[in-house]
Amino acid sequence: QIVGELQAEKTHTENLLETTKSECTAQLKELDTQIGEMNDKQNEGARIESEASAIKSDATGTITSIESQGRKLLREWGAVNEECKKTILQLRNNVCGTKKLKQEVITIEAKQRKGERLEIADCSVSDFTPGECLNAEFAAMMSQRGIYDVSQLGGEVGPNMKHECGPGGGTQYYTREPVSPPKTPDYGAECPPLRLKTICNDFECPVQCQLGDWEGWSSCSKSCDGGMKRRVRPVDVYPQYGGEECDPTKQEETCDALACDRPCTLNDWSEWRACTRACERGIRWRSRTIKKPATGAGKCARTFSKARYHREYCNDIPCPAEVVCVATLDLLIGLDASGSMTEDGWKSQSAAMLSLLEKTKLDAKAGLQIGIAKFAWDITLVHHLTDDKKALVKAVTDMTYDGWTTNLGGLFRTMKNMLQFGRRDAPSVCMAWTDGRPSYPSDVYDTASGAHELRPVCRVMVVTMRPAVPRELVLPWVSHPKNENVMSVDDPLEMTKKVNDITTFYCAKIMRLDAYLMGQTTTEAPKK
Numbered sequence: 001q002i003v004g005e006l007q008a009e010k011t012h013t014e015n016l017l018e019t020t021k022s023e024c025t026a027q028l029k030e031l032d033t034q035i036g037e038m039n040d041k042q043n044e045g046a047r048i049e050s051e052a053s054a055i056k057s058d059a060t061g062t063i064t065s066i067e068s069q070g071r072k073l074l075r076e077w078g079a080v081n082e083e084c085k086k087t088i089l090q091l092r093n094n095v096c097g098t099k100k101l102k103q104e105v106i107t108i109e110a111k112q113r114k115g116e117r118l119e120i121a122d123c124s125v126s127d128f129t130p131g132e133c134l135n136a137e138f139a140a141m142m143s144q145r146g147i148y149d150v151s152q153l154g155g156e157v158g159p160n161m162k163h164e165c166g167p168g169g170g171t172q173y174y175t176r177e178p179v180s181p182p183k184t185p186d187y188g189a190e191c192p193p194l195r196l197k198t199i200c201n202d203f204e205c206p207v208q209c210q211l212g213d214w215e216g217w218s219s220c221s222k223s224c225d226g227g228m229k230r231r232v233r234p235v236d237v238y239p240q241y242g243g244e245e246c247d248p249t250k251q252e253e254t255c256d257a258l259a260c261d262r263p264c265t266l267n268d269w270s271e272w273r274a275c276t277r278a279c280e281r282g283i284r285w286r287s288r289t290i291k292k293p294a295t296g297a298g299k300c301a302r303t304f305s306k307a308r309y310h311r312e313y314c315n316d317i318p319c320p321a322e323v324v325c326v327a328t329l330d331l332l333i334g335l336d337a338s339g340s341m342t343e344d345g346w347k348s349q350s351a352a353m354l355s356l357l358e359k360t361k362l363d364a365k366a367g368l369q370i371g372i373a374k375f376a377w378d379i380t381l382v383h384h385l386t387d388d389k390k391a392l393v394k395a396v397t398d399m400t401y402d403g404w405t406t407n408l409g410g411l412f413r414t415m416k417n418m419l420q421f422g423r424r425d426a427p428s429v430c431m432a433w434t435d436g437r438p439s440y441p442s443d444v445y446d447t448a449s450g451a452h453e454l455r456p457v458c459r460v461m462v463v464t465m466r467p468a469v470p471r472e473l474v475l476p477w478v479s480h481p482k483n484e485n486v487m488s489v490d491d492p493l494e495m496t497k498k499v500n501d502i503t504t505f506y507c508a509k510i511m512r513l514d515a516y517l518m519g520q521t522t523t524e525a526p527k528k
Contacts, residue, residue: 055235059238062238121180122189123178123180123181123189123190123191123192124178124179124180125176125177125178125179125191125192125194126176126177126178126179127176128174128175128176128196129174129175129176130172130174131148131149131150131172131173131174131175132150132161132162132172133162133163133164133169133170133171133172133200133201134150134161134162134163134170134171134172135160135161135162135163135170135171136163136168136169136170136171138161139170139171139173140171148173148175148195149173149175163200163201164201164205165201165203165204165205165206166201166204166205167202167204168202169199169200169201169202169203170199170200170201170202171197171198171199171200172197172198172199172200173195173196173197173198174195174196174198175194175195175196176194176195177194178191178194203241204240204241205241206239206240206241206242206243206244207237207238207239207240207241207243208237208239208243208244209235209237209238209239209243209244209245209246209247210235210236210237211233211234211235211236211246211247211249212233212234212235212236213233214231214232214233214251215231215232215233216231217229217230217231217253218230218231220255220256221255222255222256223256223260223295224256224258224259224260224262224295224296225256225257225258225259225260226254226255226256226257227254227255227256228252228253228254228255229252229253229255230250230251230252231250231251232249232250232251233249234249235249259296260295260296261295261296261297261298262294262295262296262298263294263298263299263300264290264291264292264293264294264298264299264300264301265290265291265292266288266289266290266291266301266307266308267288267289267290267291268288269286269287269288269310270286270287270288270289271286272284272285272286273285273286274427274508275314275315275508276481276484276485276508277315277484277504277505277508278315278319278504278507278508278509278510279315279317279318279319279320279504279510280315280316280317280318280319280504281313281314281315281316282313282314282315282484282508283311283312283313283314283481283484284311284312284314285309285310285311285312285480285481286309286310287303287308287309287310288307288308288309311481319500319504319510320510320512320513321500322359322500322512322513322514323359323500323503323504323507323510323511323512323513324359324360324361324503324510324511324512324513324516325359325360325361325368325503325506325507325509325510326361326367326509326510326511326516327367327368327507327508327509327510328366328367328368328425328426328427328509329367329368329369329426329427329428329429329507330368330369330371330385330419330422330423330426330427330428330429331360331368331369331370331371331428331429331431331506332370332371332372332373332385332415332418332419332428332429332430332431332458333353333356333370333371333372333373333431333432333433334372334373334374334375334408334411334414334415334430334431334432334433334434335349335350335353335372335373335374335375335382335399335433336349336374336375336376336406336432336433336434336435336436336465337374337375337376337380337399337401337402337403337404338375338376338402338403338404338405338406338434338435338436339376339403339404339405340406340435340436340466341401341403341435341436341492342492343401344492344493345435345465345491345492345493346401346492348492348493348494348495348496349433349465349492349495350396350397350399351495351496352495352496352498352499352502353372353396354393354396354397355496355499356499356502356503357370357389357392357393357396359499359500359503359513360503361511361516362387362388362389362392363387364386364387364423367387368387369385369386369387369422369423369426370383370385370386370387370392371383371384371385371386371415371418371421372392372395372396373411373414373415373418374399374402375406375407375408375410375411375414375432376402376403376404376405376406376407377402377404377405377407378402378404378407378410379407379410379411379414380402381414381418382395382396382399383395384418384421385418385419385421385422405440405443406434406436406437406438406443407438407443407446408432408434408438408443408446408447408450408451408477409438409443409446409447409448409449409450409451410446410450411432411450412430412432412447412450412451412453412454412460412477413450413453413454415430415454415458416453416454416457416458419457419458427459428457428458428459429458429459429461429506430454430458430459430460430461431460431461431462431463431506432460432461432462432463433463433465433495434462434463434464434465434469435464435465435466435468435469435492436466436468436469437468437469437470437473444473447477448476448477451476451477451478455479458479459479459485460477460478460479460485461478461479461485461486461487461505461506462474462477462478462485462486462487463487463488463489463502463505464486464487464488464489465489465490465491465492465494465495466490466491466492467488467490471486471488474486487501487502487505
């Protein structure tokens with residue numbers, strides 16, 4: 001027997017070692033993944049920095065080129081301006097010369113006419129009036145019809161008829177009208193051209209700046225006492241040829257301005273939890289969880305302090321002698337098939353399980369589903385969650401006694417897997433019946449670990465069947481409130497007598513057996 005126990009302990013230790021090794025491997029894999037993601041982010045940051053540097057270099061080159069072109073255009077404009085001034089001066093001189101020549105002609109003609117005065121009047125015209133800068137094709141079509149002023153069309157000029165900008169330019173007509181004709185045809189100057197055709201708006205169209213979408217905010221530069229967070233957006237198209245400049249491409253905001261030493265922030269009070277019992281006084285409670293943890297030297301109230309936890313008694317009424325559980329519930333029960341149970345204890349436990357099935361309303365829509373497992377060294381699934389009473393009775397009847405060690409940790413993990421077939425809208429209870437403590441010291445840790453994994457998804461309850469199982473050992477395994485989830489029975493042989501007590505122990509909604517058979521009302525926790 002000693003050799004067998006040592007061998008079992010060795011096997012169990014090897015299993016724990018293998019599990020720990022697997023967990024370490026998984027953690028290492030997760031860390032490698034995180035490191036890879038960080039490296040990817042670092043590479044992405046370097047790429048963005050390189051692209052930004054290239055864009056900056058291109059922009060600097062473009063600015064330099066534009067400045068050079070601007071200086072060249074200014075020089076060319078200066079030369080053309082000087083040439084224009086010379087031309088204007090020459091034309092003025094010509095006008096003056098013409099006037100002098102006309103005066104001489106007038107004088108000579110007067111002498112020939114023996115002093116009779118000769119009046120000479122040139123044709124006079126109005127100033128030029130500039131027309132719209134038109135699309136070249138549209139202007140050519142108008143000129144064929146003898147129209148050079150769009151006002152003659154009797155309407156506004158459409159956008160497609162105008163030429164705002166672009167290589168090659170558009171066509172613009174300058175027109176003027178004769179004010180007075182020449183009075184002396186032989187000597188008066190004829191009217192100058194009344195129409196002038198020019199090229200207009202022969203320049204590149206402005207290119208407006210186009211910005212991309214904002215990227216996400218960076219993390220705050222400090223976790224407290226005020227930091228900065230930033231976000232940027234790319235320039236998809238840079239402005240050219242007088243286009244509007246870009247709006248800001250970077251934004252900064254202050255963040256985490258709270259003091260580094262600050263207390264935690266709590267969420268609002270939760271709703272009251274359902275009463276733990278339908279009779280014989282249960283407990284209901286509510287709590288406040290942490291919304292934002294304390295930082296630095298800041299403090300936070302403890303979980304079960306008055307600031308975060310309220311509890312009160314409920315359903316302080318006697319239990320009926322015979323009850324039926326009619327709650328909507330997924331109930332998992334683990335039966336102890338270890339060596340300390342003995343054949344007689346196992347039979348009593350099986351009979352109690354059959355009796356408990358008789359005290360439940362099995363209904364997948366509005367009642368219970370029950371799943372059963374037995375545990376010793378191995379864990380055996382007796383039946384998955386179901387409301388099929390006949391199938392459950394047959395499965396319990398066909399169970400056999402194992403007689404080996406007490407593997408409670410394995411039972412709790414099996415129950416977690418069994419919940420995969422549970423209902424999303426139904427609460428779940430996982431109840432273990434056991435008459436012994438874990439077989440080996442390592443099993444104590446394994447049991448606590450299994451219970452820790454199960455508690456977030458199921459209300460964990462334990463029924464102890466011998467005084468040898470100390471309550472202090474079981475309390476860490478069960479759900480809160482601890483004392484409400486542990487029930488003690490003096491002997492496995494007494495289990496059949498305690499079925500009514502076990503029913504009121506786990507079920508928050510019961511009905512008297514006679515009322516249930518007659519279809520009368522239920523007894524349940526009052527709503528506040």
